[in-house]
Amino acid sequence: MTTPKNLLKAERVAYIHQRLEELYPETPVPLDHKDPYTLLVAVLLSAQCTDERVNQITPALWALADNPYDMAMQSVEDIQAIIRPCGLSPQKSKAISVLSQMLVEEHNGEVPNDMAALEKLPGVGHKTASVVVAQAFGVPAFPVDTHIHRLAQRWGLTSGKNVQQTEKDLKRLFPAESWNKLHLQIIFYGREYCSARGCDGTVCEICTTCYPARKHPKKAKKP
Structure with missing residues (x-):
């Protein structure tokens, strides 16, 4: 029986981007506002x-x-x-x-x-x-809160110890035209599938697809 291999970073980036787009093609801003x-x-x-x-x-x-x-x-x-x-x-x-x-x-x-x-x-x-x-x-930006910081670490997109480094890493990995939508997609996914209590890096679809060989919970570095 062959041991499953974890995806390479470029493979993880491509998969995560594609899967989030499939799950959340529309990204309404969750805060009600009019201007x-x-x-x-x-x-x-x-x-x-x-x-x-x-x-x-x-x-x-x-x-x-x-x-x-x-x-x-x-x-x-x-x-x-x-x-x-x-x-x-x-x-x-x-x-x-x-x-x-x-x-x-x-x-x-x-x-x-x-x-x-x-x-x-x-x-x-x-x-x-x-x-x-x-x-x-509509200015390209990648707002990173503690939730995005945690998921980016679980998915191997950053090893940053703070949200500033995580933001820089995510901006390097994903095209600028995707940033405004992607930050909301990650938030939506985190709330639905990869919350602090719901997944420890070994439960949800994205975590297990990116790291099928991961045997232990992924402990995120707090910002």
Whole structure:
């Protein structure tokens, strides 16, 4: 009986890309929004909070204010009262208030489509900025969160110890025109088949296809 061989990296990349495209030909953004501003705020709220919880809360927030001009006029306390279930509400409410003021004063009320300008806004880190430029403006970006970081390690796409290195590795492996869709495809697959509890690198279809000879759970390096 022959021992199954693990796929080479180039084979893994090709298989993963093809299989995710088959499973998720459409990739709707999981956060409800109607324009770049509401997407920016929703992504900010999603830090350490589920997309489902954010989507439950944002209708009330948009009823209060759904643009930077109106949001800048709201008190931090009123914003916090609505977003409290998202967690980290003191920091998030202040960030939403101040970034709205900055958009009005520095960007004519428009969300910039530039990573550097976005990252200057309070509460907006590299990952949030990447999501906004990718999904609101179609600029190629590969937002990497802890879930993508974990799956990329399980699939042998990176040995990076942090999300920054994982992002660089994934950008090298996949064509730029696929990044915006692929990051969502990986998130969708992780939630459905390769969650932290559901797969340890030896259970789901992609893990077992890429590494049929893997005998022990793959321990991901935490970012």
